[in-house]
Amino acid sequence: MNSNDTIVKKDSLILLVPAEILQKKIMETVKTMTDAKLKCIYVSLNRPAENVVEGLKKLKISTDDVRLIDGISVSVGYKPVTSKNIIFMSDPSDLTGLSIAIGQFMELLKGEKFIIFDVIKTMLLYNDMSTVVSFVNTLVSKAKEYNVKIRVILMEKEDKMLYSKIKNLFDETVELND
Amino acid sequence: MIKLPDKQITILLLPSRVYNESILELTRLISEKEKTLLYFTLSKPVSTLMSFMDQAGISIKDILFVDAITKQVLKTPPDLKNVVFLSSPSALTEISVTLSKILEKDGGKFKTTIFDSFSTVLAYKSAEDVIKFLHFISAKFRVLGRKAVFVFLEEESNESLLRQLNLFADEIVRVKENE
Numbered sequence: 001m002n003s004n005d006t007i008v009k010k011d012s013l014i015l016l017v018p019a020e021i022l023q024k025k026i027m028e029t030v031k032t033m034t035d036a037k038l039k040c041i042y043v044s045l046n047r048p049a050e051n052v053v054e055g056l057k058k059l060k061i062s063t064d065d066v067r068l069i070d071g072i073s074v075s076v077g078y079k080p081v082t083s084k085n086i087i088f089m090s091d092p093s094d095l096t097g098l099s100i101a102i103g104q105f106m107e108l109l110k111g112e113k114f115i116i117f118d119v120i121k122t123m124l125l126y127n128d129m130s131t132v133v134s135f136v137n138t139l140v141s142k143a144k145e146y147n148v149k150i151r152v153i154l155m156e157k158e159d160k161m162l163y164s165k166i167k168n169l170f171d172e173t174v175e176l177n178d
Numbered sequence: 179m180i181k182l183p184d185k186q187i188t189i190l191l192l193p194s195r196v197y198n199e200s201i202l203e204l205t206r207l208i209s210e211k212e213k214t215l216l217y218f219t220l221s222k223p224v225s226t227l228m229s230f231m232d233q234a235g236i237s238i239k240d241i242l243f244v245d246a247i248t249k250q251v252l253k254t255p256p257d258l259k260n261v262v263f264l265s266s267p268s269a270l271t272e273i274s275v276t277l278s279k280i281l282e283k284d285g286g287k288f289k290t291t292i293f294d295s296f297s298t299v300l301a302y303k304s305a306e307d308v309i310k311f312l313h314f315i316s317a318k319f320r321v322l323g324r325k326a327v328f329v330f331l332e333e334e335s336n337e338s339l340l341r342q343l344n345l346f347a348d349e350i351v352r353v354k355e356n357e
Contacts, residue, residue: 019341019342019344019345020341020344020350022344022345023344023348046313046316046317046345046346047317047320047346048317048320048321050320050321051186051320072313072317073317073321075314075317076314076315076317076318076321077278077282077318077321078321119345121342121345122313122345125306125309125310125313126310155341155342155344157338157341158338158341158342
């Protein structure tokens, strides 16, 4: 199985990426998965939904089958407009709100789908390690229960501690380099 | 050689030997192209900065300065029309609130903001605090559709911190001494 097959087919994966190409690899992963006809639940904790949509369009990824959870815009003063494709969280530390939002899209978005995090490291800016690990554990279980694939992207050098604590929850780790 | 940043969030990493000339060149490029500029000075008092700019032939009349250093040494800073004084480079909430007030009320006037130099904050705050703050204000710039250049001095920054800035920066530009 080559790395693209693995990225598409495995249920739960950690993708280890050099920090310098983080955003590029996140978008390429979404492209690989959506080209394989999987629908996407994109959790963005760093960039406003509008920026994510621009990035998707640049790679010619159809946004029809992408649902976004924007965890940052409201916290910096953006007044969200109602959209069936985007859920705005109150702030990036709200893991309960995030869990509810993911659950909503898991139920509403029909067909084979995956969740991708941009990026889970951000949770550690607002929560302690044990809370984040516990959240990831619950999320991976929930994804299995709903038959949703999950892709978590970590920086290969900076996220070693987090990686050591969550790697056993996932089917496999894939290292992505240029 | 300094180029005009074309990405929304840029980290500009400067060696100290070329810091002064690079920052002046950056200011010149942005202010000539965009006519206006919002400039947060976190390491030099605004009077010194204005004097450097004046000597370099840079027009400062359309630059709004936010000075977070002068009040640390002068209880009553000079009354200057295009300067806002803050208490300290470590006052991150004050910096954030001031930035929001300016950008949300300027009608889109300031397309680019320079933070010079953000590595100064590392003398007062932990790398974790700096990353958290940059995470927050980068999102602010994105939501408002503006650009920001965060200047870091190479000698004051470490590789681990810089790699983590990839979380929210579009580009990290490293200027070499011989460029």
